[in-house]
Amino acid sequence: MKLHEIAKILDAEILACSDSDIEIMSACGSDLMSDVMAFVKENVLLLTGLVSPQVIRTAEMMDIRAVVFVRGKVPGQNIIDMASEKGIAVMATCEPMFIACGKLYSAGLTGKGV
Amino acid sequence: MNLHYEIPSDDLAHAGEASSSVKKMLVQLGIDPVRIKKAAVSMYEAEINAVIHGGGGSAEVTIDSDKIVIRIIDNGPGIADLELAMQEGYTTASDDIREMGFGAGMGLPNMKRYADELDIQTRPDKGTIVTIVVYFHQ
Ligand SMILES: Nc1ncnc2c1ncn2[C@@H]1O[C@H](COP(=O)(O)OP(=O)(O)OP(=O)(O)O)[C@@H](O)[C@H]1O
Ligand SMILES: [Mg+2]
Numbered sequence A: 001m002k003l004h005e006i007a008k009i010l011d012a013e014i015l016a017c018s019d020s021d022i023e024i025m026s027a028c029g030s031d032l033m034s035d036v037m038a039f040v041k042e043n044v045l046l047l048t049g050l051v052s053p054q055v056i057r058t059a060e061m062m063d064i065r066a067v068v069f070v071r072g073k074v075p076g077q078n079i080i081d082m083a084s085e086k087g088i089a090v091m092a093t094c095e096p097m098f099i100a101c102g103k104l105y106s107a108g109l110t111g112k113g114v
Numbered sequence B: 001m002n003l004h005y006e007i008p009s010d011d012l013a014h015a016g017e018a019s020s021s022v023k024k025m026l027v028q029l030g031i032d033p034v035r036i037k038k039a040a041v042s043m044y045e046a047e048i049n050a051v052i053h054g055g056g057g058s059a060e061v062t063i064d065s066d067k068i069v070i071r072i073i074d075n076g077p078g079i080a081d082l083e084l085a086m087q088e089g090y091t092t093a094s095d096d097i098r099e100m101g102f103g104a105g106m107g108l109p110n111m112k113r114y115a116d117e118l119d120i121q122t123r124p125d126k127g128t129i130v131t132i133v134v135y136f137h138q
Helices: A003-009 A033-037 A053-062 A077-085 A097-106 B017-028 B033-052 B095-099 B107-114
Strands: A013-016 A026-029 A044-048 A066-069 A089-092 B002-007 B057-063 B067-074 B117-123 B127-135
Touching: A003 A066, A003 A089, A003 A097, A013 A077, A026 A097, A033 A053, A033 B033, A033 B107, A044 A053, A044 A097, A053 A066, A053 A077, A053 B017, A053 B033, A077 A089, B002 B017, B002 B033, B017 B033, B017 B057, B017 B067, B033 B057, B033 B067, B033 B107, B033 B127, B107 B117, B107 B127
Parallel strands: A026 A044, A044 A066, A066 A089
Antiparallel strands: A013 A089, B002 B057, B057 B067, B067 B127, B117 B127
């Protein structure tokens, strides 16, 4: 699933993005970063309700190229700048975590085929 | 190549700068991305632990042609029961820490999973030294 399709499904605002054609194969939703780092799939989208520079750091270490902030949380400019610098796409959606994950899963982002 | 970083205490906003800098270095050196991720994630977990549990410390990193050796050193309270701490889900992190995105009790298990070699020396009230080795060709 392409990043721009994900943005559309979640009605998300794109805050940083160098390439909306990035192909996403699986997704991980968590507010705890070590849970994210325990997730071993490739081409991962991270959904989180945590707004912190550590979200971008975690994405950086894990080679995660796209992050969605859920529940209407909007990251500060420092977080957006940090992500842009590292080539990590950032989006924000008003959907809560469960609904955001559910919508993507129903649309076919099931994490299979990796 | 030898690198040294200070790890500030209780400063979660800046935590991870050492790991970020080491990752950039490995990318510049053209190391296999799979190997870089193993080194970056395990170092980052150890660096975060030094900040939130160890009261800060330092990182000593040696990179040579076939491996990276990362030592994260703190002078904090040490880990009372290492075997217990290594279990998935075990954490003593406060709610404040969890609100900042840590405290799943997955950091040490992640280090074990991602590092090729992991050694932890810890003494009550003396601190903790985590040594991570990742080989570049394997
Ligand atoms: N450097 C350290 N100094 C003192 N105690 C530590 C240190 N590293 C880990 N611990 C202890 O071991 C426990 C487990 O560590 P681990 O990294 O697995 O989980 P965590 O840091 O609590 O949460 P997470 O890493 O998932 O965010 C910690 O809660 C803490 O009690
Ligand atoms: Mg930890």
